[in-house]
Amino acid sequence: MQATELLRRSFCYRRLDALGASYAEVNGGALAQDFGDTKAEAKAARTLGLAELSVLPRTGFKGEGTPEWLSGQGVALPEQSNWARRQDGGGLAARLAPNELLILDSESGEGKLVAKLNGAWAGESRPPETPRGFPVPRQDSHAWFLVSGEKAAAMFAKLCAVDLRPHKFEDLQIAQTSVARLSAVVIRNDLGGTLAYHLLFDSASATYFWDVLIDAMEEFSGRPVGAAAVKSLIG
C-alpha cells in the first residue's frame, strides 16, 4: 500500500517512501513496517535504529484535575513529573508536569488506551462539576520517533546537552529539553532489554529531525528500521 492511500499520514512519509518502505494500516495511517531488509533492521534496532511511529495513537491531557480524572479512567500514573509508567495492556503514561500527562499507546498501536481515553473525555458532558483537565492534541502536535540500540546514548551526545547515558538516565525517565535545537520530549523506554528512547517533538519539524538523526547515526552505522524491527525487540 501507499502512504497516500490513507487520510492520516506520517509527517515525513516522503523520506520513508524514498527508502522503499512497506506500509501497513494502523490507526488510520500507514505505518512503515520495514524497508526491505527485516534481518538487518532487527539487528540495527539492537545497535542503532530509527523508527518513525507518528501514525501510532497518542494523546495528552493537562490542567487542573487531570491526574485525578486519568486515575479514575484506570491509568496508572507516575508519581513524579518527568517519569513515565508502563500500562497494563501496553502503552505508557508520561507525566510531563504535575497536571500534564502524555499517553502513548503500545509500540504496536493495538493498546486501544488512547481511543478509550479520548472517547471517555468527549463522552462526558461539559462543563464538568469537578475539574478534569483538557485534552491536548498530541497525535498531531508532536511527531513520534523511536531510537533504539546500545549506541543510542552515544548518538544523542551529539545532539543533546542532557546526559542520556543509561547509567545516568534511568528507564522510564523523561527529559524535556532541546535536541538539535528542537524542543523535544525524550522518554527512555527500554524494549525487551534493549535501550530505547521515544522522541516526541514538533510535527512540522519531522523532516528536519529525521535528516539530523540519520546524519548523527551514520558514525555508528545506525539506520532506519521499520515497526517490525521494533516489534522484534519486544519479542
Add this chain to the structure above:
Amino acid sequence: MKILNCPLNGPRNIQEFVWGGEVTEMPDPNRCTVAEWGDYVFLENNTRGVIREWWCHAATNYWFIAERDTSTDEILKTYPAGEVFTVRTDFEVPEEDSKG
C-alpha cells in the same frame, strides 16, 4: 555555560532558559499615580545584590523564580512561582463593560 536548576526539569544549561525580567509587584492599575505606573512599566531597579527574577524553561514553557546575586552572577536558589504568588489576583471593577 552556567547551569540553572529548573524546579520542574532539574539542572540544565542556561541556554535552555529565557530570562523574564525582575519579579516586581504591579501597582493597582486603577489607583496608582502616573509616576508609579511609569516606574513599574519602564524602570529597572538595577539592584546590586540578590534579586528575584522570572525564568522560563523554553522546552516546557515552565515559568519559575530564581534568586540571583547580580554582583557575582551566582544563582542562589530557584522555586516555583506559586511560592511567591499564592493567591488569585483580581482587578477591581468600576463597572463591567456593557459589551463584555
Add this chain to the structure above:
Amino acid sequence: MTTSHRLPEPFGLYIDRSRTLGFDFEGRHYSGLAGDSLGSALAANGVKMVSRSFKYHRPRGFLTFAGLDCNSYVQFGDEPNVQADRLVLTDGLSASALNVSGSLENDRDAYLGHFSRFLPVGFYYKTFFRPKGAWAYWEKIIRRKAGLGNVDKKTPHGYYDKAYLFADVCVIGGGPAGLSAALEAGKTGAEVILIDEEARLGGSLNYAFGAGGQERASKLAAELAKFDNVTVLNPALCTGWFADNWLAVIQGNRLYKLRAKQVVLASGSVEQPMVFRNNDLPGVILGSAVQRMIRLYGVRPGSRAVVCTGNDHGYRVAQDLRDAGVEVVAITDLRNEEAKCVEAGALAAQGLRILSGHTVYEAIPERGKRGISGAVIDSITGEGEVSGSGETLACDLIVTSVGYAPLAQLMCHCGGRMKYSDALHAFELDERPKDAFFAGSVDNGFDLEAALAEGAQSGWSAAKTAGAKVGKEPAKPGAKGAEGINYPWPIFPHPEGKDFVDFDEDQTVKDVINAVADGFEDVELMKRYTTVGMGPSQGRNSALNSVRLTNKANGRGVSGSTTTTQRPPFKPESFGHLAGRSFDPERLTAMHHRHVEAGAQMMLAGAWYRPAYYGRKADRLACIEAEARNVRNNVGMIDVSTLGGLEVRGPDAAEFMNRMYTWAYKKQKVGRARYLLMSDQTGAVVDDGVACRFSEQEFYVTATTGGVDGVYRAMLRWNAEWRLKVDVANVTGAYAGFNIAGPNSRKVLEKLDCDMDLTAEGFPYMGVREGRIAGIPVRLLRVGFVGELGYEIHMPASCGEALWDLVMEAGAEFGIKPFGVEAQRLLRLEKGHIIIGQDTDGLTTPAEADMLWAVGKKKPFFIGKRSLDIMAEARPLERKLVGFTLPGDSPVPEECVLVIKGDRIVGRVTSAARSEACGGIVGMAYVAPEDAVPGKSFNIKLEDGAYIYATVASIPFYDPDGKRQEL
C-alpha cells in the same frame, strides 16, 4: 632510513624506525619516520629555519617544540597557520613556509628587517593615518606584506561536528601530575576524563627525566588503562574553560562540550625565553625543546651548543645534549653561586666549561641569517647589564633554561588570576575558580615526586567533592621545589636592538619601554599599543618578560602585578570547529510539498516555509495578480497552517481573555469568533488574531505566525502571577489550516462530505463550528482576511495534505487555485486589514492604528490599559494610520518611504500595491492626525527623492460594506 641528525635508540620514543615517510617542504623532498611531526622530521634533516616572522620577515626556527609558539607555523595545503611541531607527519605530506615573498630561503621581503628602526612601536598608528584617507592606500600594501598564510576560498567544507561529554572529574594534562590525578580519581569509581594534547601520555616524564621517566609514564598509563571509568581523550586540546566547569575540547574534527563536576588542572608550564640580541634566530632554543627533540623524536638538535641557564634544569639539558652527541662548548650560569645539583658536579668533573655569573649576550648570525654561528658570552655586572668585554664562542645552538610560566590560561577563562611572585620570580595562581584543583608545574610544583603526590591528592579531592566514595586520603606532597627555578631577570637589552620580547609580533625591549614612555604604562595598555601578547601564542612566551619590563619602566615594580586578561581560546581554533554541523530547525506545513509541486516560490516566516506565490520568479507580479483575481472571481485556497493556535480553557477562560486582549470576551457567544488585539505593558500593539468560543469555558485563539510563541509564553507568565482557573495550550503545530476564499467557496465545501450546515443562515459570517469533512475532524471558521465569502478550515496536521487534495479536487470545476502570501497581502490591503509588524511598529497604539473599536473601554484591566489611558489623557495623537490612493500613473511607493509635512517627517508608508480590484494604487500610511480625513492629501517622499501627493481614502477600499464576505 636515518638521516645525519637522527639519533640511535633509545632516543626517539615517538618514532617508528621501520616506517619511512616521504614529504615535501618548500618544494624540496625529504624523508622522515612514522611518529615524527613535520617539525621533528625537518629537524632530523637538519632544517632549522621553518618560517619567517610576521613583521620583519626574520628567519625563525623551533622554539618550544611543543606547539606553544608560532615560530614554526607553516602552510599545510589549504590550511594556514599549522604548527609544524604538532603536525603529524604522513606520507606525501606537503607544506610551505609562512610570511615569505618568493621562498623561505630567499625572501624578497627580508630587507624589512633593516627597516626595523624606522618601524617603531605605534608606527602604523602614527604614520599611515595622516593625511586623512592615507590608510586606505597603505592598507592594501601592508596587508599583502603582513598577515599569516593564505586562505583558499575554494576549499571544500570538511565535516566538523560537536558532541557533549560528561564527567565527575576532568583532568586537563596527562603529565606526571595529571596521570596521577586521573589514576587516584579513577580508583574511586568516579567518571574521569583525562585530556592531553600528546598522542602518548606522560608529559615531561617522557623527555625531561631520562629513561626512568619514560618507564614511569608507561607504568602510570598502563595502570590507568585498567579503569573502565577513566576515558582518555588524546591527542585532544582543551581550548576554553567556562562557567560551571563547561569545557571546550577539540579532538580531530570534533568540538566537545564537556561538563565536569570537578576539574583538575595539570596543564603544566611553558619554558620562557631569554631576551638578548638575535634571540629569535633559528638555533636559539629552549632547554625543554631540545629535550623533546632528543628524547621524543631522536633528533640531534645541533653539533656545538652553548647552554645558558638560570636554574639547575640547564645542567640536565646539557647532560642530555652530551648524551645525544652534541658538543657543549660552555655553560653560562646567570647565577653567581655554583650550581649544587648532581648533574653540575658530574659535568664539571668531565671538564666542561662552566661560567657562573655569565650570560649569553648576543647570538651571532651565520651568513644569510638562517642560523647562528656563535654566541657572545659576557659576565653580568647588574640587572640586565654586562661588562662589555665579552667573548665569542663558535656554536650552532644556544640553549636557554631560565624559568617557566604556568599554562594557567584556561583557569583565567573562568575567573582565575595569576600574580607575579617576588619569592619565585614567577607567575603563580592567585584567585582560583571554584570546583577546581591544581597540580604540578601549573601551580609551580617542579619537584617530580611532589607533583605526583599533588596530582594524587587533587584527583582524590576532586572525586570526593564530586560525590564519589573515596578511600584513604593519599599522602601529603613534599616541598614543591618552586624556588630557584625562575631566574629573576633573564633580559639583556642590546643598544643595537633585535632583542625580542615577543616573537609572534616582532616586538623588542625598546618597543615595550617606548610604549610606557608614550604613556601606555599599564600592561593592558602596553599590550594593545605594542601588540605584545596579541599574536597566536597569546603571550605564552612573552607575558613574563613583558610584564617584568613594563613594570620596571613604569617604576611600579613587578611585585604582585598580574598578566593581561586571558580569553578563550587557549590556542587558535579552526572555523570548522566553531561553525561545523550547526542545527537550524525548519518547519514544514502538512501541505508543503503540494506547494512545491505546484511551482510555488517558498519564503521563510520564522522557521516556517510558506508559499509566496505560484509560478516563475520572472512572472512574479502577474502570478500575484492572477491569484488575487481568482479569489475575487472564483475561489482560492491559501495554507494558513503557520498561524498560531492556542487553547484557552477553564472556568476563568473569558476573564483571562479579557486581561490578555484589549477587547471584551465575557459575553462572546459560543459558536462565534471575535477579533483579538493584544497590546503590551506600554500600550503598543503586539499581536492579533481571532478568538473562537467553542463552549463557555473553551476558546480557540489564533495568533500571528511570528508572535504565537511569545503570546503563549506571556499568557503562562501572567497566569503564574494571577493564578486564574485557566489552562493554556499551544496547539500551533497540531492543526494544519487553509483558508478557502472566494464567491465559489461554499459550493466547493458543499461538494465535499461535510456534516455542518453551510447555509448563510445556519452558519453566518464570524461563525465557528466543529464537525467533519470527508470524515476528518475539523474546526471551521467563517472569518476572512481577504474580504470574500470564505472559510478557514483547521484540521489535524497529519490529515492536512489529504484534505488539501480533496478540496482541490472538489474545487476543480469551480476554478479553485492555490494562492500565496503575496496575493493575500494584496487582498487584505484592499480590505484595509492591518498586518501586525508591517503596518504597526514597536510604538503603535490602538488609537494610532485607528483600532479603538477593538478596545474595551469599561474593563478594569487589560495588559497595556493603564498606559493607554495615561497617553490618551496626557497628549494628543502624533500620527494616525490611514488608507490612501494614488493616481494610476504613479509609481508604487516602497514600504517605509516617508510621509513629509513641511519640514517634518510625520509618518511612513506601511503597505502599498497596485490593485486591479480597486482600479489603482492603494496603500496605508501614518499621517499627521489632522490629515487623517478622507479626501485630504499628504506628501510622500519616494526612494529617489521625488515627492508625490497621496489622497486619504476611507477603508476598506474594496467592498466597503463587507457584503461579499457576509454572503
